[in-house]
Amino acid sequence: MTEIIPRLSVAMRLRNNFLTGLVICAPIAITIWLTWAFIDWADSWVKPYIPNRYNPESYLQFAIPGFGLLIALVVITLVGFLGKNLIGRSIFNFGESILNGTPLVRTVYKSLKQIFESVLKEKGTSFNKAGLIEYPSAGLWSIVFIATDAKGEMKSKFDAMGRDMVACFLPPTPFPTAGYLVFVPREKIVLLDMSAEDAAKLIISVGLVTPPDQLLAPPTPLSTKLKQKFKK
Numbered sequence: 001m002t003e004i005i006p007r008l009s010v011a012m013r014l015r016n017n018f019l020t021g022l023v024i025c026a027p028i029a030i031t032i033w034l035t036w037a038f039i040d041w042a043d044s045w046v047k048p049y050i051p052n053r054y055n056p057e058s059y060l061q062f063a064i065p066g067f068g069l070l071i072a073l074v075v076i077t078l079v080g081f082l083g084k085n086l087i088g089r090s091i092f093n094f095g096e097s098i099l100n101g102t103p104l105v106r107t108v109y110k111s112l113k114q115i116f117e118s119v120l121k122e123k124g125t126s127f128n129k130a131g132l133i134e135y136p137s138a139g140l141w142s143i144v145f146i147a148t149d150a151k152g153e154m155k156s157k158f159d160a161m162g163r164d165m166v167a168c169f170l171p172p173t174p175f176p177t178a179g180y181l182v183f184v185p186r187e188k189i190v191l192l193d194m195s196a197e198d199a200a201k202l203i204i205s206v207g208l209v210t211p212p213d214q215l216l217a218p219p220t221p222l223s224t225k226l227k228q229k230f231k232k
Contacts, residue, residue: 036065043068127169130199132190133182135170143192143199144168150183158183174204 046068052058056067082088099109129146136142147167150158158165164186171179192199198211 039066039069042066042072046072127196130192130194130196131168132192133168133170133184133188135182141190142170143203144170144182144184144189145196145199146189146191147181154183171200171203173206 043065047055047057050068050071057063083092096109100106127145127147131144131146132141133144134141135144145168147169149155150165150167154165154167165183166186166189168182168184168189169179170182171177194202194211201209202211
């Protein structure tokens with residue numbers, strides 16, 4: 001006997017069409033809005049410092065979105081180029097010595113410099129891996145981003161306790177830009193095969209966007225391969 005498929009009401013069809021359109025349009029609209037907001041933010045910071053004779057908007061009757069961002073990218077690239085030669089490096093070292101000799105300012109500068117050097121280091125391994133730890137209590141699991149092995153005084157303290165600890169960043173949901181620094185025993189970390197980007201999507205979407213299963217076997221504790229990678 002042929003099964004009779006019930007017909008959807010007009011209201012139900014309109015609802016389904018609306019939800020389908022929302023899934024298609026919302027990501028596009030939000031992406032465009034965020035991109036435009038970033039460009040506008042960059043322009044608002046850079047354009048006031050551009051002399052009028054070099055600003056094409058002084059001769060035109062309309063604004064040029066992204067011009068300030070373009071100038072910022074060119075300037076940053078030029079600074080990087082100058083920082084690699086002897087003369088430019090000497091100038092930067094002189095300016096850095098002034099900042100390092102200024103109370104309060106030197107603390108902020110040194111902290112920011114260390115952060116950017118660690119995160120943007122060409123061959124750095126920080127935050128390239130995601131893992132699971134039991135947090136906030138046993139049996140409850142949270143996603144963390146693997147930062148680096150414990151170093152400096154922290155390493156010496158942990159070594160004295162006979163503990164092999166790894167620095168991890170524990171992000172909150174759904175805004176992973178702020179979070180907690182936690183030191184976790186290496187054997188307590190379950191390394192994930194998913195990329196850090198996929199892990200961030202999982203956190204931001206509150207578990208709704210799940211990457212495809214890449215595991216062929218049950219998850220294992222933080223592998224020796226990662227341990228060797230950090231010690232390079």
